Amino acid sequence: MSEAIVEIPQRENVPSAPAAPGAERKGLTKKEIAADHPTWCPGCGDFSVLALYFKLIEKRKLWHENITTVAGIGCSSRFPYFVQAHGVHYIHGRALPFATGISLSRPDLHVFVFGGDGDAFSIGGNHFNHTARKNIKMTYVVMDNWVYGLTKKQTSPTSPLGFKSKTDQWGAVDYPINPMKQAISAGATFVARTTSTNPNHVLAMMEAAMDHDGFGFIECLSECVEFYEGAFDAANPRKGGVFKEVPKDHDVHDELAAYKLAGVDFPGYFGIFYKNNKPTKNAKEAEIQRGMMEKVKGLKDWQILQKNFDRMK
Ligand SMILES: Cc1ncc(C[n+]2csc(CCOP(=O)(O)OP(=O)(O)O)c2C)c(N)n1
Ligand code: SF4
Numbered sequence: 001m002s003e004a005i006v007e008i009p010q011r012e013n014v015p016s017a018p019a020a021p022g023a024e025r026k027g028l029t030k031k032e033i034a035a036d037h038p039t040w041c042p043g044c045g046d047f048s049v050l051a052l053y054f055k056l057i058e059k060r061k062l063w064h065e066n067i068t069t070v071a072g073i074g075c076s077s078r079f080p081y082f083v084q085a086h087g088v089h090y091i092h093g094r095a096l097p098f099a100t101g102i103s104l105s106r107p108d109l110h111v112f113v114f115g116g117d118g119d120a121f122s123i124g125g126n127h128f129n130h131t132a133r134k135n136i137k138m139t140y141v142v143m144d145n146w147v148y149g150l151t152k153k154q155t156s157p158t159s160p161l162g163f164k165s166k167t168d169q170w171g172a173v174d175y176p177i178n179p180m181k182q183a184i185s186a187g188a189t190f191v192a193r194t195t196s197t198n199p200n201h202v203l204a205m206m207e208a209a210m211d212h213d214g215f216g217f218i219e220c221l222s223e224c225v226e227f228y229e230g231a232f233d234a235a236n237p238r239k240g241g242v243f244k245e246v247p248k249d250h251d252v253h254d255e256l257a258a259y260k261l262a263g264v265d266f267p268g269y270f271g272i273f274y275k276n277n278k279p280t281k282n283a284k285e286a287e288i289q290r291g292m293m294e295k296v297k298g299l300k301d302w303q304i305l306q307k308n309f310d311r312m313k
């Protein structure tokens with residue numbers, strides 16, 4: 001390897017903790033992972049998602065230095081503030097490009113991205129499609145509350161027809177997007193749906209997405225009690241609704257079947273809809289990098305630069 005090039009370590013499928021030789025490191029406790037007290041409204045569904053992220057960190061023995069939490073802007077996107085680890089509260093809608101940079105340059109980390117429906121599908125809609133099609137390794141949890149919460153009740157791209165908000169006082173007239181259909185058709189290689197009122201299920205989906213080597217997307221219904229109360233009651237058995245898991249005979253590798261499942265009327269199904277093990281951009285880039293390093297083996301920095309200039313002549 002040339003002294004000019006930093007060696008990129010191989011990505012482990014699941015981030016492993018660098019324990020000192022011979023020393024067993026204990027998993028972090030919730031107290032060690034929790035940062036500021038969340039500023040969400042009492043009863044907001046986002047509390048549950050945060051608590052389950054803590055649980056995931058605890059259960060999978062992730063260490064502070066391995067935890068990377070990225071978000072855009074919104075109530076849900078305040079997430080990284082509440083986690084005692086590396087994290088970024090980035091520009092509205094731009095969490096995914098930022099997370100992509102981390103994912104590609106630090107293969108030893110597992111990147112988690114949290115955000116809202118507006119952040120993901122409105123201002124960040126373009127980035128969502130491209131991150132999915134490139135199959136960048138990360139876990140993206142969209143806390144979908146069908147409204148812009150932080151800015152106090154505007155129609156979001158997932159608000160149903162007729163939803164009355166500050167931007168649609170007579171009721172929303174634009175057809176909502178279906179996040180599951182969008183994720184599948186954009187090329188996401190892991191697509192799941194859950195709801196913050198079913199903690200065991202949220203944890204199971206987050207674990208499965210984390211273990212997936214590729215772009216893992218989870219739509220997590222998360223109620224905004226302030227601006228869209230009761231939106232997901234139909235999916236909550238405690239409120240008289242039904243929580244239907246993906247049928248046992250559903251083939252998660254069947255894209256068309258997954259797309260059909262995503263089209264079922266609300267409250268629809270919950271669980272893993274789609275999974276595909278195609279190579280990630282991370283793996284492809286690492287391969288190119290290995291080849292390049294082989295080509296410039298033994299050369300000094302200036303010689304590599306000179307080679308580049310010569311090539312561009
Ligand atoms: C470039 C830009 N445009 C608009 C805003 C205002 N803004 C902040 S959050 C937000 C929507 C958030 O909605 P969502 O992503 O659904 O998150 P929630 O608050 O519902 O969790 C908007 C429009 C902004 N911060 N930056
Ligand atoms: S406004 Fe809605 S989304 Fe925001 S913290 Fe309050 S309940 Fe949660």
Ligand SMILES: [Mg+2]
Nearest residue numbers: 116117147148
């Ligand atoms: Mg929202």
